[in-house]
Amino acid sequence: VPDTPSTEAVDNIADTRKVPAELIAREVARRRTFGIISHPDAGKTTLTEKLLLFSGAIQLAGTVKARKSGRHATSDWMEIEKQRGISVASSVMQFEYRDHVVNLLDTPGHQDFSEDTYRVLTAVDSALMVIDAAKGVEEQTIKLLNVCRMRATPILTFMNKMDRETRDPLELLDEVESVLKIQCAPVTWPIGMGKNFRGVYHLLRDEILLFKAGSERADQEFEVVKGIDNPRLSEMFPLEIEQLKMEVELVHGASHPFDLEAFLAGTQTPVFFGSAINNFGVREILNALLDWAPAPRPRDASVRAVTPVEAPFSGFVFKIQANMDPAHRDRIAFLRVCSGRFERGMKVKHLRLNREIKVSSVVTFMASSREQVEEAFAGDIIGLPNHGNMQIGDSFSEGEQLQFTGIPYFAPDFFRMVRIRNPLKIKQLHKGLQQLGEEGAVQVFKPVHGGDLILGAVGVLQFEVVASRLLNEYGVDAVFEGTSISSARWISSDDKKALADFERSSAGANVAYDAANNMAYLATSGVNLKLTQERWPQLTFHATREHA
Numbered sequence: 119v120p121d122t123p124s125t126e127a128v129d130n131i132a133d134t135r136k137v138p139a140e141l142i143a144r145e146v147a148r149r150r151t152f153g154i155i156s157h158p159d160a161g162k163t164t165l166t167e168k169l170l171l172f173s174g175a176i177q178l179a180g181t182v183k184a185r186k187s188g189r190h191a192t193s194d195w196m197e198i199e200k201q202r203g204i205s206v207a208s209s210v211m212q213f214e215y216r217d218h219v220v221n222l223l224d225t226p227g228h229q230d231f232s233e234d235t236y237r238v239l240t241a242v243d244s245a246l247m248v249i250d251a252a253k254g255v256e257e258q259t260i261k262l263l264n265v266c267r268m269r270a271t272p273i274l275t276f277m278n279k280m281d282r283e284t285r286d287p288l289e290l291l292d293e294v295e296s297v298l299k300i301q302c303a304p305v306t307w308p309i310g311m312g313k314n315f316r317g318v319y320h321l322l323r324d325e326i327l328l329f330k331a332g333s334e335r336a337d338q339e340f341e342v343v344k345g346i347d348n349p350r351l352s353e354m355f356p357l358e359i360e361q362l363k364m365e366v367e368l369v370h371g372a373s374h375p376f377d378l379e380a381f382l383a384g385t386q387t388p389v390f391f392g393s394a395i396n397n398f399g400v401r402e403i404l405n406a407l408l409d410w411a412p413a414p415r416p417r418d419a420s421v422r423a424v425t426p427v428e429a430p431f432s433g434f435v436f437k438i439q440a441n442m443d444p445a446h447r448d449r450i451a452f453l454r455v456c457s458g459r460f461e462r463g464m465k466v467k468h469l470r471l472n473r474e475i476k477v478s479s480v481v482t483f484m485a486s487s488r489e490q491v492e493e494a495f496a497g498d499i500i501g502l503p504n505h506g507n508m509q510i511g512d513s514f515s516e517g518e519q520l521q522f523t524g525i526p527y528f529a530p531d532f533f534r535m536v537r538i539r540n541p542l543k544i545k546q547l548h549k550g551l552q553q554l555g556e557e558g559a560v561q562v563f564k565p566v567h568g569g570d571l572i573l574g575a576v577g578v579l580q581f582e583v584v585a586s587r588l589l590n591e592y593g594v595d596a597v598f599e600g601t602s603i604s605s606a607r608w609i610s611s612d613d614k615k616a617l618a619d620f621e622r623s624s625a626g627a628n629v630a631y632d633a634a635n636n637m638a639y640l641a642t643s644g645v646n647l648k649l650t651q652e653r654w655p656q657l658t659f660h661a662t663r664e665h666a
């Protein structure tokens with residue numbers, strides 16, 4: 119018996135497993151995966167809701183909003199759990215619009231701002247930045263934009279709340295350019311503001327979209343007047359039109375014309391003005407997202423770049439969320455598909471564990487219905503139920519040894535020292551923190567010179583979650599205390615001796631190792647950090663590190 123099958127048999131096998139290349143290419147081309155970045159209260163929830171309304175994914179305004187108000191309640195354990203359930207459901211919203219499949223990833227803001235927020239941005243192909251036009255660029259927007267910059271993510275900008283008294287539009291653009299260091303290309307320009315907000319002028323189409331206080335309806339149409347010189351406009355609001363003409367001239371002279379290449383390179387952002395609550399300017403932003411934002415792009419997988427249209431399935435986990443039932447330690451791992459077609463029930467390889475797993479139950483995220491989805495393509499997010507054997511940064515494939523890169527850990531901004539009330543529980547504490555650390559719920563640092571473990575987080579809610587979960591899942595009653603640490607930096611150097619000297623020096627009192635055994639310096643102040651850096655020029659101090 120020949121040990122190689124006949125060519126006919128090979129063809130047959132290939133036929134049953136082969137996914138037509140054109141099908142994959144078509145599905146990839148119509149996908150857009152993005153996240154909204156904004157400072158709390160800029161209007162992210164409102165805008166999300168309007169986007170879903172447009173797509174027909176939800177019929178009623180208030181749906182998303184209701185979820186959000188649930189999220190703002192108290193922070194005791196049950197509440198956090200409940201909120202988590204809610205946020206699992208709303209953390210990815212998939213909808214169709216104009217024959218495109220749009221995946222909108224929620225970047226939690228507010229009090230539950232955490233490392234998740236950052237990591238979600240590693241799974242998107244573009245981002246929509248929402249700015250409250252009365253306030254301008256705010257703190258959390260700056261942080262989130264810096265994360266986008268790490269991967270040169272293309273950014274669209276929406277200046278929201280033009281129905282209120284806002285800051286001068288030119289000044290807003292200036293601020294974005296100088297603070298966020300990204301070129302602005304206004305695409306629409308506001309006519310008036312607040313009570314005198316008349317609409318926006320589309321600079322590329324020479325059209326005026328007339329403002330009307332919005333309804334909750336998805337199919338709302340705003341009247342369009344063609345041409346800035348249209349006599350109708352001067353009749354309707356003579357003062358504002360004169361002003362607009364002046365401004366447009368200024369804008370044409372002083373700002374940058376929209377340049378698709380620069381946008382895709384992440385160096386220029388097209389800017390739209392509008393009012394989310396009035397549904398005004400929202401369709402323009404959605405259309406821009408479909409027309410300009412990139413479909414899924416190739417991803418670095420260490421050994422090679424993986425292109426979205428290749429037939430074998432691959433993807434990586436960027437977020438892990440504890441599920442509703444703490445008794446079962448159920449978790450959902452959020453996986454971004456990077457290539458091929460995922461089919462429910464298929465076998466995939468968990469590359470870190472070198473183990474094949476059969477994925478029979480997956481969670482997907484159609485905003486309109488919570489059906490089990492049968493297939494997914496590059497750009498889509500699938501939720502894998504996970505009993506603790508998946509970590510952030512884990513890669514999956516149909517067998518090839520890939521390791522997707524670019525999942526960052528960020529230097530924490532908040533620190534706590536952990537003590538336990540019952541010293542006999544020390545083992546459980548370490549086990550719990552190890553697992554929670556792997557899951558990315560918190561960062562754990564062990565000082566070289568003994569002492570208590572130090573926890574680091576980018577949002578304080580992370581500590582509450584960890585305390586509750588230690589108690590509920592590991593039976594450890596831990597006390598968190600403030601520390602004198604103000605920031606952390608990971609240390610690297612080619613000079614082994616310098617590293618050892620550093621650890622033995624007086625600075626060594628502030629040296630610790632994280633869960634993945636990377637050396638870190640825990641600084642007590644900005645000045646302390648600066649001085650230490652100056653004293654140790656052989657060492658590099660990193661504010662981020664990549665998943666190993």
Ligand code: G4P
Pocket residue numbers: 156157158159160161162163164165183278279280281282392393394395396
């Ligand atoms: P967030 O998710 O970014 O935190 O913001 P969210 O959408 O919740 O909006 C924050 C507040 O801003 C809300 O008011 C919302 O109604 C309001 N808002 C959003 N878009 C616009 C807009 O275009 N114009 C105006 N004038 N307001 C806008 P709130 O009073 O906090 O909540 P609510 O009582 O309206 O629910």
